[in-house]
Amino acid sequence: RNHGNHVASVSQLARFLAEHAEEGGAAILPETDAQKLLVADGRVRGIRTGDKGRGRDGQELGNFEAGSDIVARLTVLAEGTQGHLTGAAISRFGLEGDNPQVWALGVKEVWKVAKPLHHIVHTMGWPLRKRARYGEFGGSFIYPMGEDMVSLGFVAGLEYRDVEFSVHDVLQEFKTHRLVRKILAGGERIGWGAKTITEGGYHALPKRFNAPGLLLVGEGAGLVNVPTLKGIHYAVESGILAAEAAFRALQRGESTTRVGALDSYDEALRSSYAMKELREVRNMRQVFDKGFFMGGALASAMTVSKGHLPPKEYGGEPNDAATLIRTDRAKSYPAPDGKLTFDKLSSVFLSGNRTRDDQPNHIRIQREVPRELAELWTRMCPAHVYEVGADTGDGKVHVELNPSNCVQCGAITARGGRLTPPEGGSGPEYTLT
Ligand SMILES: Cc1cc2nc3c(=O)[nH]c(=O)nc-3n(C[C@H](O)[C@H](O)[C@H](O)COP(=O)(O)OP(=O)(O)OC[C@H]3O[C@@H](n4cnc5c(N)ncnc54)[C@H](O)[C@@H]3O)c2cc1C
Ligand code: SF4
Known part of the structure; x- marks a missing residue:
C-alpha cells in the first residue's frame, strides 16, 4: 500500500536537502566526481577527485583542472547504485555478502497529462514473458505528481537471457496498453x-557497513526494499545513523580509523526498522528465478508469514550467469511515433545530457567480444552507447562506443563491463525524474 505517501521528484528532493545541508554548515562540491578511494595502512584516508578538461585521448585541454585529494578523519560513501568507490571498498576490505549483488534497470518518463490521475498503479509481468527460461522479471509503476503530471516507468531484472531484450523498448510497449x-x-x-x-x-548486504575510516550508507550499501521498489527511506535512515555514529566516535575523541571504532553504526543499522523489513523480504527476489507463477506463489507465502515461510534461505546468481538466447524479442517493440512511443536518442536528449563529445571514455568493456554479447549490450543500453561493429574474423565482433550518450545508468557493470565515474558535471541533468 502506498496510501498517504508523498510522491516527489527525487532530483528536486536532493536539491532541497542540499540547500538545508549548506544552511547547516556543510560545504557541497557540485560537478565533482570522486574518482579514487585513498587507502593507506589499511585505513581509508579520503578520496581523490577526478581531473576536468581532458580530451578524448587523455590530453590536457585549455581548461584543464587537475583533481585533488580530499582527506578526512572519516569518509562516508553514499554513491547509490553501482558505486565505483563502494565496490572498491567492499573488495579491498573483504565485505562481500553471502549472495552476489544483482541489479534491475529502470527506465522512467514524466508526462504532462490532460486529466489528473488520482491513484497509484503498480503492475507485474506484461509485457515481460512469464516462463522461467526467459529470466524476465519486473513490472511497472505509474504515480500521479500533482494534478497535471504523472511519472511512469518499467523496471526489469538484469538477469534476462534474450540478447534482444531492452527495458527502454519494453516501457514503450507497456505504454501501448489501452489503460496506459x-x-x-x-x-x-x-x-x-x-x-x-x-x-x-x-x-547480498555487505558483511559489515564500516571499515577503518569508512562508513557505507544508502543504496550503495545495498539498502533497497525490492518488493516495494523503495530505497529513499533507507538511504535517509542509514545517513542519520551514520551521522550519529560518527558524532559519537568524534565526541569520545576516538580515532575513527581504529579497527572497530565505527562498529556502533553497524549495531544501530542492524537493529533498525530498515533491517527488520529487509529480513522479512530476504528471499522475495530470488524465488522469481523459478518463473512468474511459482515465484508469485512463494512470494505470497513470504508476505503473509512475514518471511517465515517457506522455511529455507535462497541463494542467488550474478546477473550475467545465464547463457544467452535469441527469440525475436524485438519484433514486439512498437516503432517510435514521437507522440506515445520514442526512440533512445530523443530520450537521451530529453534527459539534458551534458557530457562533452570529446571527453575521455569512462566505460570499461572488452572491445572484441562474441556477437551475442555485443548485441546484448546494444539493446540493453537505454542511451544507445554501443554498436555492433565489424567482424574480427575469429568469431567475434568489434564493439563501437559513443560514450558521450551515456546516462550513467550502471547496467553495463551488471553485464560484463564497468561504468567508472565520468568527468564531474557530465551526464544527465535530471530535473523532474
Ligand atoms: C526507476 C526507479 C524508481 C525508483 N522508485 C523509487 C520509489 O518510488 N521510492 C523509493 O523510495 N525509491 C525508489 N527508487 C530507489 C531510490 O531512487 C534509491 O534507492 C535512492 O535514491 C538511493 O539513495 P542514495 O542517496 O543511496 O543514492 P542516490 O540517490 O543514487 O544518490 C547517489 C548520488 O551520488 C552520485 N555519485 C555516485 N558515485 C559518485 C562518485 N564516484 N563521485 C561523485 N558523485 C557520485 C550519484 O550521481 C548520485 O547523485 C527507484 C529507483 C529507480 C531506478
Ligand atoms: S553506457 Fe551508460 S547508459 Fe549505457 S548501459 Fe552503460 S552505463 Fe548505462
Whole structure:
C-alpha cells in the first residue's frame, strides 16, 4: 500500500536537502566526481577527485583542472547504485555478502497529462514473458505528481537471457496498453531517465557497513526494499545513523580509523526498522528465478508469514550467469511515433545530457567480444552507447562506443563491463525524474 505517501521528484528532493545541508554548515562540491578511494595502512584516508578538461585521448585541454585529494578523519560513501568507490571498498576490505549483488534497470518518463490521475498503479509481468527460461522479471509503476503530471516507468531484472531484450523498448510497449494510453491521452512527454536499482536484498548486504575510516550508507550499501521498489527511506535512515555514529566516535575523541571504532553504526543499522523489513523480504527476489507463477506463489507465502515461510534461505546468481538466447524479442517493440512511443536518442536528449563529445571514455568493456554479447549490450543500453561493429574474423565482433550518450545508468557493470565515474558535471541533468 502506498496510501498517504508523498510522491516527489527525487532530483528536486536532493536539491532541497542540499540547500538545508549548506544552511547547516556543510560545504557541497557540485560537478565533482570522486574518482579514487585513498587507502593507506589499511585505513581509508579520503578520496581523490577526478581531473576536468581532458580530451578524448587523455590530453590536457585549455581548461584543464587537475583533481585533488580530499582527506578526512572519516569518509562516508553514499554513491547509490553501482558505486565505483563502494565496490572498491567492499573488495579491498573483504565485505562481500553471502549472495552476489544483482541489479534491475529502470527506465522512467514524466508526462504532462490532460486529466489528473488520482491513484497509484503498480503492475507485474506484461509485457515481460512469464516462463522461467526467459529470466524476465519486473513490472511497472505509474504515480500521479500533482494534478497535471504523472511519472511512469518499467523496471526489469538484469538477469534476462534474450540478447534482444531492452527495458527502454519494453516501457514503450507497456505504454501501448489501452489503460496506459488512456492515462497519457492528450498528454506530452516532458522527462526521461534510466538508472539501475540494487536488488540483491538482505542476503547480498555487505558483511559489515564500516571499515577503518569508512562508513557505507544508502543504496550503495545495498539498502533497497525490492518488493516495494523503495530505497529513499533507507538511504535517509542509514545517513542519520551514520551521522550519529560518527558524532559519537568524534565526541569520545576516538580515532575513527581504529579497527572497530565505527562498529556502533553497524549495531544501530542492524537493529533498525530498515533491517527488520529487509529480513522479512530476504528471499522475495530470488524465488522469481523459478518463473512468474511459482515465484508469485512463494512470494505470497513470504508476505503473509512475514518471511517465515517457506522455511529455507535462497541463494542467488550474478546477473550475467545465464547463457544467452535469441527469440525475436524485438519484433514486439512498437516503432517510435514521437507522440506515445520514442526512440533512445530523443530520450537521451530529453534527459539534458551534458557530457562533452570529446571527453575521455569512462566505460570499461572488452572491445572484441562474441556477437551475442555485443548485441546484448546494444539493446540493453537505454542511451544507445554501443554498436555492433565489424567482424574480427575469429568469431567475434568489434564493439563501437559513443560514450558521450551515456546516462550513467550502471547496467553495463551488471553485464560484463564497468561504468567508472565520468568527468564531474557530465551526464544527465535530471530535473523532474
Ligand atoms: C526507476 C526507479 C524508481 C525508483 N522508485 C523509487 C520509489 O518510488 N521510492 C523509493 O523510495 N525509491 C525508489 N527508487 C530507489 C531510490 O531512487 C534509491 O534507492 C535512492 O535514491 C538511493 O539513495 P542514495 O542517496 O543511496 O543514492 P542516490 O540517490 O543514487 O544518490 C547517489 C548520488 O551520488 C552520485 N555519485 C555516485 N558515485 C559518485 C562518485 N564516484 N563521485 C561523485 N558523485 C557520485 C550519484 O550521481 C548520485 O547523485 C527507484 C529507483 C529507480 C531506478
Ligand atoms: S553506457 Fe551508460 S547508459 Fe549505457 S548501459 Fe552503460 S552505463 Fe548505462
